[in-house]
Amino acid sequence: MTPRDAGADAAWADLPSPCYVIDEAALERNLAVIERLQEETGARVLLALKGFAAWALFPRMRRVLRGVAASSLNEARLGREFGGEVHVCAPAYRDDEFDELVKLCDHVTFNSLGQWHRFRERLTDVQTGLRINPKHSEVRVALYDPCAPSSRLGVTSAECAAQSLDGIEGMHLHTLCGLGADALERTLDVTERRFGRWLGRLRWVNLGGGHRLTAPGYDLARLTSLIERWRCRFDVDILLEPGEAVAFECGVLVTTVLDVVHRDPDVAILDTSASAHMPDVLEMPYRPPVTGSGEPGEKPHLYRLAGVTCLAGDVIGDYAFDEPLRPGDRVVFEDMAHYTMVKNTTFNGVGLPAIAVRDAATGATRVVRQFGYEDYRGRLS
Ligand SMILES: Cc1ncc(COP(=O)(O)O)c(C=O)c1O
The missing domain is CATH 2.40.37.10 (Lyase, Ornithine Decarboxylase; Chain A, domain 1)
Structure with a gap:
């Protein structure tokens, strides 16, 4: 409002x-933009619960959004209430929660190769992903930059090259924060150079959040063509998981x-x-x-x-x-609406x-x- x-x-x-x-009407405006993007590109858009978890509005959001991106067991449980797909991606998983978490999720993304190896035998009936770090910073505030020096977020291409990734079905990339399609394009170019050799073997790529795609002036045509380019070049499903863009000015x-x-x-x-x-x-x-x-x-x-x-x-x-x-x-x-309520x-x-x-x-x-x-x-x- x-x-x-x-x-x-x-x-x-x-x-x-x-x-x-x-404001439900403002939410509907944002959902209409997302719905069009999904129709035009075939990408699946998830709600990042960390950014907006107002469950009173789940039934309305579920008509457009395909599911949720969770970052914890609690969010995965809430995600099951949302309906649709539940994807989880967290910097590290707890041993005592992992089995319950896996039962709730459709996609589990690991932040390190160590965590993948520790838990891979306990994965049942889920698709397995790896969060990658392309080491390309677009975010100017270090606190919000997943590619800041020494960041713990995501596996580097050097780490990937050092071992077999057999069993990894998707890659997850979250490096932006409230940015435009130009920032995404530069990021994807670097990612392709660094991770290109694995991308063609995957089933899906998750482009994370940080896309201001419902804000005035966002270049939706450029986002659409980037998604199409990656979908065709690597023959992968594309996922996005915005939080801010769903509830922007809502x-x-x-x-x-x-x-x-x-x-x-x-x-x-x-x-x-x-x-x-x-x-x-x-x-x-x-x-x-x-x-x-x-x-x-x-x-x-x-x-x-x-x-x-x-x-x-x-x-x-x-x-x-x-x-x-x-x-x-x-x-x-x-x-x-976004981030203030959840934090x-x-x-x-x-x-x-x-x-x-x-x-x-x-x-x-x-x-x-x-x-x-x-x-x-x-x-x-
Ligand atoms: C892994 C991941 N996915 C999605 C998001 C949602 O980002 P945004 O609300 O900026 O779209 C975040 C935000 O920090 C994130 O860390």
Whole structure:
């Protein structure tokens, strides 16, 4: 939901705060793009649960997405509830979970040859893949770059060359983060040079996530031709597993001003937290859009929006508004559906935001989940 959605503000006033509001109509727009891509290329698109796991919307997403990409036993279990194919890929698997994990999955991808050898005898009725690392960085922030120096993510071509890959049916490649088809093209060129000799022997290649394919300006024609090129050249099925692109601009975080502290600039303390409710703001770092606000200097009333935890740096950023902010005012952060919901915590005992869904057909917003003391206490002992 974005400021473009007239009428949303009135609905926000009645919501609990803080509250994530997922916009079903925006999700449908993204799913339509993905559906077309699947039709035009024959590629299968999975939902990366690590990025968006709002199970209230599984039935709607399942109409388009072929299944899920999981990164743990818990996500694989949730993936079975989604329906369709369950693919798992994690930096390492636990011995005590592996047999249960295999039963839940259709594809199991190993991050190292050591893990493959350790577990290969315990694989039953699944397709086996290897995550590869083409050693080609496109992501500028090291924290998010799977190809950063000494990265633990994926097997290098030198490691592959040192032994037989008989039994490996697919390769998995995840090296991007919020990037365009140009970044994918450069990555695929390098990958082909380094891993070309194995690609033609596979059944499938998974191009991972990190593709901003539902964002305005994304070059879908280029993505389509890259998929077709690889599908024909190597005679493989192509899979994609986006998280962000599925839920891109599909939801907001509605929050409330609790206090205004007079500093330079004035600080509005909200009932949310960058640290607990939107950690990527601090990690990336980035400045999320706030409905109705501008950059400092663009509007007369400047505030530093800050969180309610003890962390001194629990600050979201500086925003300018038309009117002064007062306790009780709503502040709405945009594009908060992906990653923020799955990563939130109860640091400082701060309550988790409620979850609401705005219905695509009626425009009505209904709260589907609220959290309380037991959710906080239940994580501890
Ligand atoms: C292996 C893997 N697949 C898929 C994704 C989803 O990426 P995104 O949400 O950027 O599309 C990630 C994200 O970190 C990942 O690590």
